[in-house]
Amino acid sequence: MIVNAELYVKDLPGRLVGSLEPISMVDGNIKGVVHDREQIVNNRISLNVTFEVEDSTRLKELEEIWKARDVIISSIDSVYKTYPMEYLLIGNLTAAYIENLMEEAAKRVKVAAIDMRYSSKDLHDDRTAMISVKVREKEDIEKLDAFLRTACKEGNMTYVRGL
Amino acid sequence: MRVFIAGFGTVGQGVAEVIASREEFFLKRYCKKIQIVGVMDSTTYVTDSEGLDPLGLVSVKKETGKVGKETYTDALKVLDSVEYDTLIEVSPTDYDTGGQGLKNIVHALECKKDVVTTNKGPLAIKFGELISLAKKNKCKLKFEGTVAGAMPIINLCHDNLIGENIHSIRGILNGTCNYILSKMDSGQPFDQALKEAQQLGYAETDPSGDVEGYDSACKVVILANSLFDRNVTLSDVSITGITGITEEAISLAKSRDMVIRLIGEVGEDVLEVAPRLVPKGHPLSVSGTLNAAQIQSDLAGPIAISGRGAGKTETASAVLSDLISVMDDRKE
Numbered sequence: 001m002i003v004n005a006e007l008y009v010k011d012l013p014g015r016l017v018g019s020l021e022p023i024s025m026v027d028g029n030i031k032g033v034v035h036d037r038e039q040i041v042n043n044r045i046s047l048n049v050t051f052e053v054e055d056s057t058r059l060k061e062l063e064e065i066w067k068a069r070d071v072i073i074s075s076i077d078s079v080y081k082t083y084p085m086e087y088l089l090i091g092n093l094t095a096a097y098i099e100n101l102m103e104e105a106a107k108r109v110k111v112a113a114i115d116m117r118y119s120s121k122d123l124h125d126d127r128t129a130m131i132s133v134k135v136r137e138k139e140d141i142e143k144l145d146a147f148l149r150t151a152c153k154e155g156n157m158t159y160v161r162g163l
Numbered sequence: 164m165r166v167f168i169a170g171f172g173t174v175g176q177g178v179a180e181v182i183a184s185r186e187e188f189f190l191k192r193y194c195k196k197i198q199i200v201g202v203m204d205s206t207t208y209v210t211d212s213e214g215l216d217p218l219g220l221v222s223v224k225k226e227t228g229k230v231g232k233e234t235y236t237d238a239l240k241v242l243d244s245v246e247y248d249t250l251i252e253v254s255p256t257d258y259d260t261g262g263q264g265l266k267n268i269v270h271a272l273e274c275k276k277d278v279v280t281t282n283k284g285p286l287a288i289k290f291g292e293l294i295s296l297a298k299k300n301k302c303k304l305k306f307e308g309t310v311a312g313a314m315p316i317i318n319l320c321h322d323n324l325i326g327e328n329i330h331s332i333r334g335i336l337n338g339t340c341n342y343i344l345s346k347m348d349s350g351q352p353f354d355q356a357l358k359e360a361q362q363l364g365y366a367e368t369d370p371s372g373d374v375e376g377y378d379s380a381c382k383v384v385i386l387a388n389s390l391f392d393r394n395v396t397l398s399d400v401s402i403t404g405i406t407g408i409t410e411e412a413i414s415l416a417k418s419r420d421m422v423i424r425l426i427g428e429v430g431e432d433v434l435e436v437a438p439r440l441v442p443k444g445h446p447l448s449v450s451g452t453l454n455a456a457q458i459q460s461d462l463a464g465p466i467a468i469s470g471r472g473a474g475k476t477e478t479a480s481a482v483l484s485d486l487i488s489v490m491d492d493r494k495e
Binding site (some may be wrong): 086087088090091107117119120126128130132158159160161162163 | 333391403407408409412414415416418419420423426437438439440441442445447
């Protein structure tokens with residue numbers, strides 16, 4: 001799992017390295033570190049670190065080590081890499097229809113975020129729905145493409161997807 | 164080298180003009196000129212084994228509407244009436260049967276002549292057979308002008324990227340659709356943009372070949388067969404045209420900083436022509452009648468090219484590069 005943590009460490013020599021070392025101790029892999037010397041609270045500096053650990057057990061171990069080393073954990077969250085894709089569906093559609101469609105899609109792929117916008121009806125009673133989706137796995141893009149393509153074919157809608 | 168030009172419309176005349184304008188180049192490179200020994204349009208022909216005056220041919224065509232005084236009913240007999248080395252086949256295309264262009268190409272290859280063509284239909288329908296025939300008779304079949312006019316996509320991949328594994332090619336392969344979609348970007352409705360394209364000569368009176376995606380699909384087939392060693396025809400391509408694109412769709416795309424473009428895509432498992440959402444600033448977000456392509460290869464990564472996809476001189480430029488390639492191969 002990929003994790004992002006906001007830490008506060010004492011502004012003393014060696015403390016910065018001392019707060020990153022435990023990640024290696026739990027066989028973790030550091031992805032990125034942002035060290036902000038301007039953000040000092042109670043003589044502690046802010047450190048934002050993104051890293052990968054095997055599972056939540058290893059993460060718990062890491063949190064214990066940090067606490068033992070007087071590192072304050074301000075926030076800690078799992079983060080996921082997401083894959084964005086945009087779609088336009090054009091035809092005789094309603095917002096309710098598109099929302100149901102995307103609910104069905106979410107049963108098939110891991111959706112991290114979704115945003116939908118609609119045009120008003122045009123002269124031919126057609127509407128356009130613009131759907132911006134972020135999925136958690138690359139393969140999900142293909143699955144979602146196939147699902148929406150089939151839905152558009154069945155619903156006699158024009159299907160436009162991103163590159 | 165003696166050439167026979169089959170088809171003397173816009174492209175044929177452009178080829179004649181370019182041959183005339185590059186006379187010194189050919190003399191310098193090969194110590195010889197390109198001789199046009201025969202030309203035919205849809206009803207008439209003219210031949211001269213000593214060579215015809217290229218610019219004179221264009222003048223006659225412009226003045227009389229015909230290239231020659233002799234009429235014909237059998238184009239193949241006309242081709243047999245004079246000795247030539249290379250057929251330049253630039254007659255109007257026929258997506259359904261390949262038309263007379265296919266017959267001309269097959270006949271020339273059977274007679275062991277090299278062929279340079281801009282005619283998409285025959286290649287989209289009978290690519291495998293034509294390549295086999297050319298190989299069997301040890302002839303060259305060159306067709307750079309069939310895909311994206313002056314944009315040198317086929318020769319770029321065949322020559323410069325020869326050592327690369329090309330994973331995919333995505334591109335804007337039809338200037339008419341791109342013109343219409345670009346006009347829609349600035350608020351024009353589809354029908355009005357199409358009418359304007361017709362008035363400017365970009366679109367045919369029957370625009371279905373362009374706007375329904377068949378023209379792009381022919382090019383996808385040619386790219387797939389020539390660059391990916393596939394053996395596919397038009398029926399293997401998933402085709403969606405741009406007739407379903409509304410002004411509202413364009414506006415919604417714009418609100419996300421994107422444009423809609425008709426994209427042809429060729430990959431190992433993909434053969435598709437469809438309208439796609441393209442971020443503004445992306446190499447495939449070009450406007451007007453421009454064509455563009457993005458080649459994805461293993462070593463070089465993405466390579467983008469763009470250029471004029473149609474037009475008299477632009478298409479003749481592709482024919483010129485193929486003629487030079489044929490002459491280089493013949494070590495003339």
